[in-house]
Amino acid sequence: MSLSRRHFIQLSALGLVAGPTLVSASQQSETGLKGEPGVRRLKLALKPEKRHWFAPLGEPVGLWAFDRDQLRLRQGEPVEIEVENQLPEPSSVHWHGLRIDNAMDGVSGLTQAPIAPGGRFVYRFTPRDAGTYWAHSHHKTYEQLARGLYLPLIVEEPEPVAVNRDLVLTLDDWRLNDARQFDAASLGAMHDWAHGGRTGNLLTVNRQLKPRFNVKGGERVRLRLLNTANARIMALRLPDLPSWIWAKDGQPLATPKAHSGPLLLAPAERYDLVIDLPAQEQGSLAVQLETDGAPIDLAYLQLDGHIEQGPRDDPRPLPANPLAQLGDGPADHSVQLDMTGGAMGRLRQAVYGDQTLSVRELVQQKQIWAFNGVVNMPEMPLLEVRSGDLVEVEMLNNTRWPHSMHLHGQHFQSDLTRYHPGLWHDTVVMAPGEQTRIRFRAGNPGSWLLHCHMIEHQAAGMVSWIRVL
Numbered sequence: 001m002s003l004s005r006r007h008f009i010q011l012s013a014l015g016l017v018a019g020p021t022l023v024s025a026s027q028q029s030e031t032g033l034k035g036e037p038g039v040r041r042l043k044l045a046l047k048p049e050k051r052h053w054f055a056p057l058g059e060p061v062g063l064w065a066f067d068r069d070q071l072r073l074r075q076g077e078p079v080e081i082e083v084e085n086q087l088p089e090p091s092s093v094h095w096h097g098l099r100i101d102n103a104m105d106g107v108s109g110l111t112q113a114p115i116a117p118g119g120r121f122v123y124r125f126t127p128r129d130a131g132t133y134w135a136h137s138h139h140k141t142y143e144q145l146a147r148g149l150y151l152p153l154i155v156e157e158p159e160p161v162a163v164n165r166d167l168v169l170t171l172d173d174w175r176l177n178d179a180r181q182f183d184a185a186s187l188g189a190m191h192d193w194a195h196g197g198r199t200g201n202l203l204t205v206n207r208q209l210k211p212r213f214n215v216k217g218g219e220r221v222r223l224r225l226l227n228t229a230n231a232r233i234m235a236l237r238l239p240d241l242p243s244w245i246w247a248k249d250g251q252p253l254a255t256p257k258a259h260s261g262p263l264l265l266a267p268a269e270r271y272d273l274v275i276d277l278p279a280q281e282q283g284s285l286a287v288q289l290e291t292d293g294a295p296i297d298l299a300y301l302q303l304d305g306h307i308e309q310g311p312r313d314d315p316r317p318l319p320a321n322p323l324a325q326l327g328d329g330p331a332d333h334s335v336q337l338d339m340t341g342g343a344m345g346r347l348r349q350a351v352y353g354d355q356t357l358s359v360r361e362l363v364q365q366k367q368i369w370a371f372n373g374v375v376n377m378p379e380m381p382l383l384e385v386r387s388g389d390l391v392e393v394e395m396l397n398n399t400r401w402p403h404s405m406h407l408h409g410q411h412f413q414s415d416l417t418r419y420h421p422g423l424w425h426d427t428v429v430m431a432p433g434e435q436t437r438i439r440f441r442a443g444n445p446g447s448w449l450l451h452c453h454m455i456e457h458q459a460a461g462m463v464s465w466i467r468v469l
């Protein structure tokens with residue numbers, strides 16, 4: 001079973017008419033203040049933002065944002081991040097993919113109270129794993145993520161890795177209305193919630209239209225790709241160059257895997273690639289999105305000059321992160337997760353809170369998807385396990401829609417054949433009718449969500465949790 005092209009929803013002309021914005025890769029401005037020895041203190045604000053996507057025509061587009069382009073932390077270095085909420089709504093910050101204390105996981109209503117407008121919350125943690133992660137709102141996520149409340153989060157290896165350049169490409173789509181403003185009126189539209197989620201009509205990379213990243217011929221580049229869209233699965237077409245997959249969802253491959261052809265990136269998934277640029281002085285290499293029709297340019301690697309570079313060896317693996325191995329033994333816990341519901345699904349009724357409701361009643365509650373016949377955050381966890389236990393979840397996509405399944409706070413392996421064997425994931429995409437067994441060693445104690453990251457599906461019922469004791 002494959003993810004057919006009809007799941008890559010057509011774009012309106014809106015994204016295609018806008019000209020390129022000539023801005024290079026995001027630069028990191030560190031505002032870390034030195035505090036007590038060993039702890040790095042940072043401040044982050046959640047605030048309104050204006051994007052001049054259509055300048056000089058039209059008004060800037062009003063969005064929400066973190067007050068920086070990306071966050072770089074160091075593996076093993078404790079941080080204290082004071083988040084100030086300058087938005088008119090409560091919010092919270094989830095550190096997607098980081099294995100940290102549960103109290104710092106940022107899930108409003110589960111691990112913390114939301115941060116009130118004007119309020120602050122201090123997140124304290126030490127990133128155990130290097131790699132490519134992201135931070136995003138975990139409060140009314142379907143709205144706040146759509147408005148732009150996300151931030152690429154890079155955890156640097158203690159020693160620099162052997163590349164000439166490190167580029168982060170954060171892919172997103174936005175839904176704008178006819179006035180070319182953020183389409184707030186369609187937030188929460190039941191049609192999106194019951195179908196493939198909210199897809200947009202304007203594509204950006206690092207919140208820019210068709211940005212150009214300055215590179216030099218002959219360079220070896222680390223390309224960090226991240227899909228922050230609410231629901232759009234993206235099939236990327238990368239420049240046809242020697243390329244390797246170096247890491248998935250932050251976790252390095254034991255052996256880098258040569259890559260060619262399209263790269264599928266579902267909501268919340270990340271890949272780190274190594275690519276070797278041709279030894280030419282000038283030129284422009286496009287990163288494209290595949291569609292039913294002609295591919296769409298998303299961004300360009302703009303060659304300007306070159307470096308002297310002889311033949312290279314294949315890249316060495318990134319240093320491994322301290323993940324507990326799964327081993328070959330039997331699982332300590334094994335459970336099924338039957339995913340049902342949605343448009344054209346077979347859901348007749350489901351448990352919501354302490355009642356069993358018919359589909360009609362569920363829809364009145366804006367609930368339409370179920371895990372094991374239960375919609376939304378159930379009282380009881382899917383599983384209760386001990387830290388260190390080997391856990392197996394057999395996920396069955398008994399719906400007509402793909403789903404991007406995400407587990408908080410642990411990395412797992414999956415037997416889905418669309419992925420290279422041995423990859424670690426915090427998110428995997430499942431096609432309609434597909435099933436997969438995921439396996440992980442339970443990590444830190446606490447309550448960890450398991451949900452679809454096509455975030456309207458989460459809002460409409462596709463969320464459960466596991467308790468680690």
Ligand code: C2O
Pocket residue numbers: 094096136138268406408449451453
């Ligand atoms: Cu990206 Cu529940 O998270």
Ligand code: CU
Pocket residue numbers: 402403404452453454457458462
């Ligand atoms: Cu889903």
